[in-house]
Amino acid sequence: MYSGPVIDCDVHHARNTDAELIEYLSPGWRQYVTDRGPAGNVPLAVQDGLPNPHGFMRADTYPKGGGEPGSDYATMRDQLLAASDVRRVILTFGDDSHVAGHHNPYFASELARAMNDWSVERWLSKDRRLLSSIMVGSQLPDVAAAEVRRHAENPGMVQVMLVDNPFNRGFGHPVFHPIYAAAEETGRPVAIHGGAGGWANPPSTGGGSVSTYFETHVLWPQAIQTHLVSFIAHGVFEKYPRLRVVLVEGGSAWIPSLLWRFDTEYKGLRREVPWLKRLPSEYFASHVWVTTQPLEISPQKENVVELLRSMSLEDRLVYSSDYPHWDADEIDYLSTRLPSDWHRRIFFGNACRLYGWKEEDLAPPREAVRESA
């Protein structure tokens, strides 16, 4: 079992009530949301996905005092932070993360701004180990870029996160580039979280829509694959050579297969994308990172390991639990599925490289809890 330091790159923090977020809206938007009499608030979160038959949360993560999983710092601290040598956690929001699925682009931009302020004030203030994604309303890329730059001086806001897809175009499309310009300029990786292009906004899958959560969850990698191919083909890494991308919750065992095909297709179709200067797999190897959860389970565990090794993914994988979701991967479990000489890199070192941290600066969590918590 691995017992060394850990960086968890996908932890979903949530709010319990609309009021928590409404507090951070501008007065005008606050009135828009709340002033509906008996109709109640305008919905703040987009929720039109398929229902999970178990619910989306681990039953044991509901706070004892009530409220939603991921909404209570003390519960998260006890269940996640104190359970192992966690040095950093990257928060990735809950249902609110689907903000780019809102039809109203102005409302989405305001919500994203409010969510980020909520995250800074309600979470980052409690514990130095907690870091947050910057959510953006990618419906308005210039506004989204400004939101990224607004957090440039806050080291706790560590990455830009994309989930839903407002334009039905792969995320490499130039319409999204203002966001990447801001991400590169401010040194933030862009995280593409599973479900992108497939939760509130179609298409959820290639070939046709699905009928069950079972199907859509199996096929989550499809959207991630679309965005990865799009990023590379559009030359995003030529245009923004310091940009880093992290693929979150899309699995990893498919990556060798996709990159082998991608490289082969490039040899024949290069003239359609002559701005590319390297093989697609080479762009991947220098710009893209991948979170571990959910690690594919092969009947013989060495099969997955061999696949990952074939593309040197032991140097690109970063640990993620997905706490408090139903399909979270435990450190103890994951350490039994991966070779022990990979553990420190995947649980700690690779994430330090991804986010530009020095390992020695991430001290043990003795004094991590801030006084105000």
Next chain:
Amino acid sequence: MRVDVGPLSDFEDHRVRIVNAGDLEVGVLRWRDRFFAIHNRCPHQKGPVCLGIVSGRLGGAAPGSMEVDEETPVLACPWHGWEFELERGRALWDKSYAVKVLPVSIESGRVLLEVGRSRD
């Protein structure tokens, strides 16, 4: 071994002409006043590479741009479209992967190929 494959006038500009040189089937390209000779066999799946399209190398200084380098002729194999620059026969995506090229010289209005021992 030097092989005479015909007078200059037999070779049309920007076209590949297939000739026999020793045991090899060779495509001879005239690119204005330059000549290139390529073994008509793609290293990928042994396709007739010289039957493919020849054009100036396409490049892009930035995403979305297309520029032609007319000084660098590129041959695309008709099977799968893999592209090779003709100066050294190298694939555009891997300098170590190449079609076999032969030295060409012009003497007294004749096109001569230097045919060494076949590598394959």
